[in-house]
Amino acid sequence: MSQSKYRGPKGTYDVLPGDAGTKREPHERPEMWAWIEAIARKTFARYNYREVRTPVFEEADLFVRSVGESSDIVRKEMFTFTDRGGRELSLRPEGTAGVVRAYVERSMDRMARPVKLWYTGPMFRYERQQKGRYRQHSQIGAEILGSADPLVDVEAMALLYDIHRQAGVREEVIHVNNLGDLETRERYVPELKAYLEKHRPDLDPDSVARLDTNPLRTFDSKDANTQALLEDAPKLEEYQTDDARTHFSAVTSGLDALGIPYRVDPALVRGFDYYTLTVFEAKSYALGAQDAVGGGGRYNDLVRDIGGPDMPGIGFGSGVERILLAASAPDLTPELDVYFVTLAPEARNVALKLAAELRSSGLSCDLDYLGRSAKAQFKQADRTGARFSVVIGADELAGNSCKVRDMQGGGEAAVPLSGGEVLKAVSG
Structure with missing residues (x-):
């Protein structure tokens, strides 16, 4: 496996498809x-x-x-x-x-x-x-x-x-x-600042820096000593x-x-x-x-x-x-409607044309671009989560048909080799 010279910047992450890498957030x-x-x-x-x-x-x-x-x-x-x-x-x-x-x-x-x-x-x-x-x-x-x-x-x-x-x-x-x-702030902030000034040596550095700009931000401090001091500070609600x-x-x-x-x-x-x-x-x-x-x-x-x-x-x-x-997020698995399995070189353009017709009708489709064997193509159809596979080989071309296989139910049917007929078979 190749090793990249570069890594993503610290404090960032990549959003990747579900089958990429190990378990992710x-x-x-x-x-x-x-x-x-x-x-x-x-x-x-x-x-x-x-x-x-x-x-x-x-x-x-x-x-x-x-x-x-x-x-x-x-x-x-x-x-x-x-x-x-x-x-x-x-x-x-x-x-x-x-x-x-x-x-x-x-x-x-x-x-x-x-x-x-x-x-x-x-x-x-x-x-x-x-x-x-x-x-x-x-x-x-x-x-x-x-x-x-x-x-x-x-x-x-x-x-x-x-x-x-x-x-x-x-x-x-x-x-x-x-x-x-604004009037509440004008009443309260001077009182809070006066209290904090008395305890300046005990405040954390960030709270000291805020004394002259926004003393209210002291309440956002994560420092335990500062939070303890604030317990006895003037209460904002009393100045509303x-x-x-x-x-x-x-x-x-x-x-x-x-x-x-x-x-x-x-x-x-x-x-x-x-x-x-x-x-x-x-x-x-x-x-x-x-x-x-x-x-x-x-x-x-x-x-x-x-x-x-x-x-x-x-x-x-x-x-x-x-x-x-x-969140209680659902376990979402992306699904593909149709994967075309081509068993002969001359079937590839036919599958390409059928895929274009199905895509224009709103279905998601894919086909083999790596010259895989029939077994490897069916395996790829499983990996993509395809609902149906459409098989086209030399025999199917000779009979002007294709085989539509239900990848979940397991049934298979011969269907005329046209976009409309295939669409009906995979939409029913």
């Missing part, structure tokens, strides 16, 4: 991608969302401005490069910023509101590879722009939960929190405005009405600085410690911050790899 099999994307596409259509596709790279400053200088993504994880024109660009680490940029640039605020959009595609983050987390990973996401209604928050969570439910994600609970509005409380109450009432399992989690802040009011994270307890499958939140100031109108928004992203790890 669900996200390394193309049929699983087709399955989960079909679920998402149908579900988005039922909720009246329309698809968007944005570039996989943007101006680096877009992500700095939107995600936030204090975020781990900007500080540690972005793939940033300078192009030949001297522009600083970044591979997209998340989907919201690019969609909102397109919304502003293309004047989508003129569309009927709310504008409900969805997307799927690769994201890029330089982080330590873990199960289901890669430096290139794919997300399915949605953005709703133009409505501040708390029921829109509920719809976003219901949509995320619905996609996961249809995929068979196990033991899922939506963790939800209220980060408050009446408007923020009313909004969150409507959100939880909506979740109750839909029967979606959720848990209010005061420590949930998510990783992006643009979030306001509602933030949420879908967690599958079947995954163990790395239990996040997807999440999102409201970003009422983001559109304005990147130069657009004062327009509220909310969105979510869910990693395809994480969904497939948490």
Whole structure:
């Protein structure tokens, strides 16, 4: 067996056909991608969302401005490069910023509101590879722009939960929190910062770095000492405005009405600085410690911050790899409708023509291109999962017929050598 000089970049993986190599994770099999994307596409259509596709790279400053200088993504994880024109660009680490940029640039605020959009595609983050987390990973996401209604928050969570439910994600609970509005932040952040400053020597380095940029992000720290200090920190809920409380109450009432399992989690802040009011994270307890499958939140100031109108928004992203790890995914085996077994050289063009006719009728077909023996061709038909084999040899050509064999039931019948007759035999 040949040995390649090259390997895929660290933190990436290949998606290969089912018979390639040894046992693989669900996200390394193309049929699983087709399955989960079909679920998402149908579900988005039922909720009246329309698809968007944005570039996989943007101006680096877009992500700095939107995600936030204090975020781990900007500080540690972005793939940033300078192009030949001297522009600083970044591979997209998340989907919201690019969609909102397109919304502003293309004047989508003129569309009927709310504008409900969805997307799927690769994201890029330089982080330590873990199960289901890669430096290139794919997300399915949605953005709703133009409505501040708390029921829109509920719809976003219901949509995320619905996609996961249809995929068979196990033991899922939506963790939800209220980060408050601008007035809430103005009340709370100085108090939190003052408390953290008293304990600066005991904070982890990342939390110290965030003290002057976004102290709220301290709650996202994984450091045990920092988390212990936060137990006695001022509580955000005590500084909420009446408007923020009313909004969150409507959100939880909506979740109750839909029967979606959720848990209010005061420590949930998510990783992006643009979030306001509602933030949420879908967690599958079947995954163990790395239990996040997807999440999102409201970003009422983001559109304005990147130069657009004062327009509220909310969105979510869910990693395809994480969904497939948490899902009760079916054991999908790709099937071929017809495999042509040719027993004479002169049968090859006949088989080629018949295959073209069947393909134009919507059937999948293949034939031998390696000059295999009859036995090897039947073996290949089995390997491809063919439902039927169509056998054409010298005797069949002389009788203007072919043999159609049911590869699963075992029956065999002689059929006139025409596309219509073969189609009837394999479609019945």
